[in-house]
Every structure is written in structure tokens, then in C-alpha cells.
Amino acid sequence: MIETKEINIDGVLQAAQKQSIDKSAPTFVSVTEKIDKMNAIDFFQSGKVLGKNRIYWSSSDQQTIFAGIGDAVILADSNASYNTIKNKWKKWMQNSKIVNPYDNTRSGPIAFGGFPFDSEEPAEELWRGFDGSQFRVPTFLLTIDHSDVYLTTTVLVEEESHVDQLAAELITEKHQLLHVTHAEFQDNQIVLKHEVDPEAWKTLVERATEKIAANQVDKIVLARELQVEFDQPCDVGQVLSQLQQTQQHSYVFAWEKDGVCFVGATPERLVKVNDQKVFSACIAGTAPRGKTVEQDYEFGQQLLCDQKNREEHQFVVDMIKQAVHSLAKSVHIPDEPVLYPLKNLQHLYTPVEAELEEGYTLLDAVEKLHPTPALCGFPRETALDFIRHFEKLERGWYGAPIGWFDQHFNGEFAVAIRSALINEEKASLFAGCGVVKDSDPEIEYQETAIKFTPMLHALGELK
Numbered sequence: 358m359i360e361t362k363e364i365n366i367d368g369v370l371q372a373a374q375k376q377s378i379d380k381s382a383p384t385f386v387s388v389t390e391k392i393d394k395m396n397a398i399d400f401f402q403s404g405k406v407l408g409k410n411r412i413y414w415s416s417s418d419q420q421t422i423f424a425g426i427g428d429a430v431i432l433a434d435s436n437a438s439y440n441t442i443k444n445k446w447k448k449w450m451q452n453s454k455i456v457n458p459y460d461n462t463r464s465g466p467i468a469f470g471g472f473p474f475d476s477e478e479p480a481e482e483l484w485r486g487f488d489g490s491q492f493r494v495p496t497f498l499l500t501i502d503h504s505d506v507y508l509t510t511t512v513l514v515e516e517e518s519h520v521d522q523l524a525a526e527l528i529t530e531k532h533q534l535l536h537v538t539h540a541e542f543q544d545n546q547i548v549l550k551h552e553v554d555p556e557a558w559k560t561l562v563e564r565a566t567e568k569i570a571a572n573q574v575d576k577i578v579l580a581r582e583l584q585v586e587f588d589q590p591c592d593v594g595q596v597l598s599q600l601q602q603t604q605q606h607s608y609v610f611a612w613e614k615d616g617v618c619f620v621g622a623t624p625e626r627l628v629k630v631n632d633q634k635v636f637s638a639c640i641a642g643t644a645p646r647g648k649t650v651e652q653d654y655e656f657g658q659q660l661l662c663d664q665k666n667r668e669e670h671q672f673v674v675d676m677i678k679q680a681v682h683s684l685a686k687s688v689h690i691p692d693e694p695v696l697y698p699l700k701n702l703q704h705l706y707t708p709v710e711a712e713l714e715e716g717y718t719l720l721d722a723v724e725k726l727h728p729t730p731a732l733c734g735f736p737r738e739t740a741l742d743f744i745r746h747f748e749k750l751e752r753g754w755y756g757a758p759i760g761w762f763d764q765h766f767n768g769e770f771a772v773a774i775r776s777a778l779i780n781e782e783k784a785s786l787f788a789g790c791g792v793v794k795d796s797d798p799e800i801e802y803q804e805t806a807i808k809f810t811p812m813l814h815a816l817g818e819l820k
């Protein structure tokens with residue numbers, strides 16, 4: 358049984374309404390309480406009953422986990438402007454009533470969402486509804502930070518709001534979410550699998566290598582799609598549970614909108630900012646895991662010495678270094694990459710640490726960094742142009758920044774790879790790879806095939 362500390366939500370809402378009347382503007386109300394231990398995926402799953410949009414985020418070390426239900430406040434911009442999102446958030450924070458007795462910003466009001474991979478690509482068929490940049494502050498947010506568990510309730514109170522009714526609704530819904538003893542999960546089963554035109558994709562890789570050979574560009578990241586069908590609507594909670602259990606060292610995320618859910622387990626941090634300290638990461642260059650310890654070691658050593666993979670990696674390091682230097686000081690980047698082991702494959706990894714210059718925020722860093730050569734290529738504009746014209750896939754939020762920020766723009770964004778867009782009985786999976794001058798289309802094809810596997814297994818691939 359979960360006991361929450363008594364907070365007089367009625368009283369807070371009434372005070373907020375007074376504030377709304379005084380300012381002739383709605384008030385952003387956020388109330389945080391500490392609660393007993395609760396499993397975040399159970400919380401996510403219980404949100405299904407309320408029929409509201411859900412979000413999920415687990416940091417790659419699983420020390421910070423969020424699960425959110427409902428849209429209390431939406432920050433969106435169809436042009437995917439970073440500034441618009443920043444300004445909208447600042448405005449809400451100025452018109453707010455925040456009750457958070459805990460000295461932990463992850464427990465207060467937090468916005469979750471993402472920017473598209475390419476702000477100039479319209480959201481069409483597949484990504485309908487995911488146009489532009491979109492963030493939301495969930496009505497109910499469960500935060501698990503190390504061993505502390507919080508529940509933050511957010512609501513807008515307007516001059517005309519019926520606060521008694523609002524308070525009653527929130528209390529009922531909160532009860533429904535917190536008092537689930539057994540969240541129900543359903544096994545997913547893939548019944549159909551379709552790779553979208555692999556031959557055309559290999560031809561495209563060849564075309565990219567020709568462009569590289571002609572010295573028009575150095576690296577282009579090309580992605581492809583794999584479509585699957587289930588025997589019944591896919592249970593996203595079950596997918597998250599699988600990803601969380603199997604994909605260590607990965608950010609596990611879900612962002613649901615009107616029954617369509619973007620889900621993934623990505624190893625790639627774009628940027629994290631905490632009290633002006635910046636952490637970014639260069640992840641590019643890939644090898645499979647070995648079947649034995651010896652073989653695994655051998656593959657790892659080969660990867661570390663492999664010219665082609667080192668080149669793929671170095672473009673990312675050089676660009677991130679330059680971007681971070683433009684808004685931060687005390688930049689620390691090791692000279693050599695190390696291995697980043699995942700369940701099915703291993704990458705070359707170079708961590709980046711720095712201190713953000715005053716006046717810059719997390720969103721400035723995201724804007725500067727995205728898209729890195731890990732997802733796009735180098736030089737950026739030429740690679741982007743190639744992707745726009747020749748890649749068949751509608752990328753949407755694949756390869757894009759997805760993450761969260763708090764009241765003071767502390768937060769974290771990951772790069773949304775190793776991901777899938779789930780729409781009831783159907784899902785599309787995405788995987789890409791860095792094409793450089795020595796790329797062989799067949800080998801790149803196999804690399805993307807391995808990148809699909811974690812998601813395929815989590816979705817219930819037919820064994």
C-alpha cells in the first residue's frame with residue numbers, strides 16, 4: 358500500500374486561482390510529494406486505464422527514471438524553433454505556483470519531448486502528429502532518483518477554473534495510478550516482418566561512397582526502416598519492460614501521442630547539463646559482441662584499431678569538440694576512444710565534459726550539437742542535403758534529440774536511435790550507419806541488421 362504525505366491540493370489550487378485572477382493569466386501549478394517505492398513501468402502501465410498520453414525515460418545508468426501520465430501543459434512549435442520552446446517554458450515558470458519541499462530539481466516540474474531530426478522535413482504519413490518540436494509536462498509525473506521516489510502533479514489553473522472539481526478529479530486519478538497492485542502486461546507477438554527495400558538501400562550506400570570518393574562529402578549516415586505487424590495492438594509497457602531488462606547502458610524512452618508511441622533504447626547521449634556542467638558523448642563505429650569472452654575481446658580490439666571505424670568516429674569527435682567549445686569552457690575530451698559495450702554490439706566511445714558559459718542553457722547546447730556526424734554526417738549541410746534528397750525513410754524523430762528539462766533548464770537529451778514508432782498493430786523500426794569512403798554496402802547492411810535486433814526482441818520477434 359502506498360501512502361502519500363498529505364498535501365492540501367485544494368488549498369494550493371485556490372491560491373493559484375487567486376494568482377490567475379490577479380495576473381489575468383493562467384497559473385502553472387506543480388505540487389511535489391515524496392511517495393513510497395513504486396515501479397515506474399507499472400505506473401506507466403496503469404496510465405493506460407486513464408487513456409491519457411504517457412512518457413517514459415530512464416537514464417543510461419538507470420539512476421533517474423521518469424514515468425508521466427497526461428498532458429498538463431504542452432510546449433510545441435511547428436517550426437521546431439529552440440527559442441520558441443525556451444521562451445514558452447520561461448513564461449510558464451514566471452506564471453507558476455510550485456510547491457516542492459525537496460531539494461531535488463528532478464522532482465519538480467519537468468518538460469519531456471523532442472525535436473525532429475530535420476526541421477525542414479514535414480511530418481507526413483508515418484509521423485503524422487509528431488510534427489515540429491513537442492514537449493509536455495505530464496499531469497502526473499513519477500520521479501525515481503536513486504532511491505527517492507516523488508510524485509509531481511501539474512495542472513493549469515485559470516481564472517474561471519472550477520477548482521473544487523479539479524482537485525477532486527486529480528485526487529481520484531492519482532489514487533487510480535498509485536494503488537495498482539498488479540499492472541497487467543500482455544506478451545507481444547510479431548507475426549509479420551518486412552524490410553523496406555534493402556537492395557535500394559545498398560545502392561544508396563554505394564552512391565554515398567561515390568560522392569565521398571569524389572571528395573564532395575566525408576561521411577553520410579544512412580538509415581533504413583523495418584516494418585512489423587502484431588497479432589493484436591502492441592503493449593508498449595511490455596516493450597519498455599523488455600528494453601529496461603535487456604538494454605543496459607542505454608536510455609530507455611517512450612513518448613506517446615494519441616495512441617502512437619515512439620519507443621527506444623539508445624546508448625547515445627547528446628548532452629546533459631547539470632548546474633552548468635556539460636556532458637556529451639561521441640558514439641560511432643560499431644562491431645558485434647563476441648560469442649565467447651575471448652572472441653568479444655578480439656572484436657573489441659579490432660574495432661579500436663580499425664581504420665574505417667576510427668574515421669567514422671573521429672568526424673563525430675571533431676564536430677562535437679568544436680560545438681562544445683563554442684558555448685563552454687574547460688572542455689575535456691580524451692584523445693583516444695574506448696569501447697562502449699551493449700548487449701548485441703559494441704561502439705567506439707569518447708566522453709566529453711565541459712562547463713557551460715554563462716547565458717547558455719541545455720537547449721542552446723542541443724541546438725548547437727544536433728545533428729552530429731553520428732546521425733547525419735560531415736560536413737553537416739552536404740550530408741543533410743543528401744539524406745533529404747535520397748534517403749527513402751521519413752526520419753521524423755528517429756535520430757533526433759529526445760529528453761527532458763527542468764525549471765532551470767537542467768536536463769538531458771539522448772539521440773533517438775535504436776527506436777521504433779508503434780501504432781497499435783504495426784510498428785516501424787529504424788537503424789542507420791555511418792558511410793565513409795571504405796564502406797561496403799553489404800557490411801553496412803549487416804551492421805544495421807544488428808542494430809534492429811534489440812528492438813525486435815523487445816517487440817516480441819518470432820523466435
Ligand SMILES: C=C(O[C@@H]1C=C(C(=O)O)C=C[C@H]1O)C(=O)O
Nearest residue numbers: 640641642643731788789790791
Ligand atoms: C545511426 C545509428 O547509429 C549511429 C551509427 C553508428 C555506426 O555506424 O557505427 C554507431 C552509433 C551511432 O553513431 C543507428 O543506430 O541508427
Ligand SMILES: [Mg+2]
Nearest residue numbers: 642643790791
Ligand atoms: Mg558504422
